Amino acid sequence: NEGFFVTSVLFSLTLPLTVPLWQVALGISFGVVIGKEVFGGTGKNFLNPALTGRAFLYFAYPAQLSGDAVWVAVDGYTGATALSVAASGGMQALNEAGFTIQQTLTGYIAGSIGETSLIAIGIGALFLLYTKVASWRIMLGVIVGVVVTTLLFNAIGSDTNAMFAVTPAWHLVIGGLAFGTVYMATDPVSAAMTDAGRFWFGFLIGLMTILIRVVNPAFPEGIMLAILFANLFAPLIDWFVVQANIRRRARRYV
Numbered sequence: 001n002e003g004f005f006v007t008s009v010l011f012s013l014t015l016p017l018t019v020p021l022w023q024v025a026l027g028i029s030f031g032v033v034i035g036k037e038v039f040g041g042t043g044k045n046f047l048n049p050a051l052t053g054r055a056f057l058y059f060a061y062p063a064q065l066s067g068d069a070v071w072v073a074v075d076g077y078t079g080a081t082a083l084s085v086a087a088s089g090g091m092q093a094l095n096e097a098g099f100t101i102q103q104t105l106t107g108y109i110a111g112s113i114g115e116t117s118l119i120a121i122g123i124g125a126l127f128l129l130y131t132k133v134a135s136w137r138i139m140l141g142v143i144v145g146v147v148v149t150t151l152l153f154n155a156i157g158s159d160t161n162a163m164f165a166v167t168p169a170w171h172l173v174i175g176g177l178a179f180g181t182v183y184m185a186t187d188p189v190s191a192a193m194t195d196a197g198r199f200w201f202g203f204l205i206g207l208m209t210i211l212i213r214v215v216n217p218a219f220p221e222g223i224m225l226a227i228l229f230a231n232l233f234a235p236l237i238d239w240f241v242v243q244a245n246i247r248r249r250a251r252r253y254v
Helices: 002-013 021-035 049-060 082-097 101-106 118-130 136-156 168-173 177-184 195-215 223-251
Strands: none
Touching (some): 002 021, 002 049, 049 223, 082 168, 101 118, 118 177, 136 177, 136 195, 177 195
16 A cells, blocks of 8 residues: 555665665565554554664664665765764864765765755655645754754763764754654654644654764664654653643633
8 A cells, every 4th residue: 555655665765775675675574564563554553664664674784774784885986974974073074074064965975865865855845745744843843852952962062972062954964864854753643643742742853863863872873763762752742732731721711
C-alpha cells in the first residue's frame, strides 16, 4: 500500500550510498514488522517505522551506517561528513575542511542519500505544507528547540568539547536534522495530535537532537534517536495539553 511505499522511500533516503542491499532489505523488514505491524498496522503504530528500521541497522551494523565502512570510494569520490568533522573539531575543523553553508544548499557534501541538499528538502517541505500533509508547528518546534538549546551550549562553552561552540545555523544545515524535521518528525501517525502538542513535540526533538550531538560524542547525529524518543512521549504530551485545556475551560465557569 501507499504507507509501505512512503516508509520504504524515506528509509532508503536515510542510508549511506554504500550500504549493502541485503542490509537495506533487513532494515526495512524490521522497521515495518516491529515498528508497525505488531501494533496493528498502518495508523496504529507509535514509532516511526522508517526510523525504527534505521535504528536497528545503526546498532546492528554500525560500521556500514556510521563507521569506517561508509567511506568506500564511489566513482572516485570519498570523504567525511560535515557533522563528523564538527564533532571532532568544532567550527575550526569545519572551516579548515573547507565546508560552507552553500555546499549544504546544493548537496555538494558527503552524507546519507536524502540529507545533503537543503534546496531539495525545502522544496519537499513547501509541498507538504501546501498539501497540509505535514504540520508547520512540528517543524517550527524543532527549529526553536535547536536554536534555544544550541545558544545555551554556546553560552556555557567548553574547553574540551568543540561541539559546544558550533552555531545554530550550522546545526540546522549539517547532518540529517533538516531531512528528519521535514519528513520524519512530521509523520502524522507517530507525532503528537494536538496543535500545542505538536509544537512541544517538535521542541523536544530539537532539544534532544542537540543534547545528543553535543554531550554524547558516541552519537554525533542525534535526530534519529531524538525523534524515536519523542514518539514515545507524544501521547503524554497530548495528555498534558488536553488536561491544560480542560482546566482553562473549567476556570471560565468558576
